[in-house]
């Protein structure tokens with residue numbers, strides 16, 4: 268079954284969009300729209316059913332919903348996560364708020380909560396969001412390499428996910444940043460185990 272680009276852009280029923288409680292800058296909104304456009308391309312190429320596509324869209328529109336919220340609001344929704352650490356609080360805060368507003372899908376909430384650091388147990392919504400967030404064309408670094416990975420996702424999403432984790436870990440090492448433990452755990456769950 269093929270689904271036309273047009274029908275995917277205007278699916279039946281309420282179309283997920285930025286929640287009313289979101290705090291995002293205009294540039295952030297453009298980023299979210301580019302993530303949605305890339306995921307739409309993938310969903311179409313992969314023949315993703317509409318119910319799954321709706322989950323992807325909810326994860327996409329929610330993931331950065333509190334990215335530009337003031338620190339007090341992030342503290343309120345994610346009191347146990349590290350303040351100010353590279354924006355690591357907005358995922359947990361956005362997920363907590365989405366849950367309070369009625370989102371019940373565990374996979375969607377996990378996609379949002381862990382999108383900055385990764386989660387080894389992710390379902391396809393989490394894997395898609397982690398990749399689309401990083402591979403959308405608006406980011407300045409590694410443009411050609413990221414575009415190639417974006418093109419490959421529908422055929423080989425597992426391999427592309429591993430490459431995205433590899434690039435993100437490599438960047439952290441090169442920059443002298445600490446490695447987020449969930450990212451290392453995600454990498455270990457995907458890495459080829461015949462290195463010895």
Ligand SMILES: [Fe+2]
Pocket residue numbers: 298302330331400
């Ligand atoms: Fe994002």
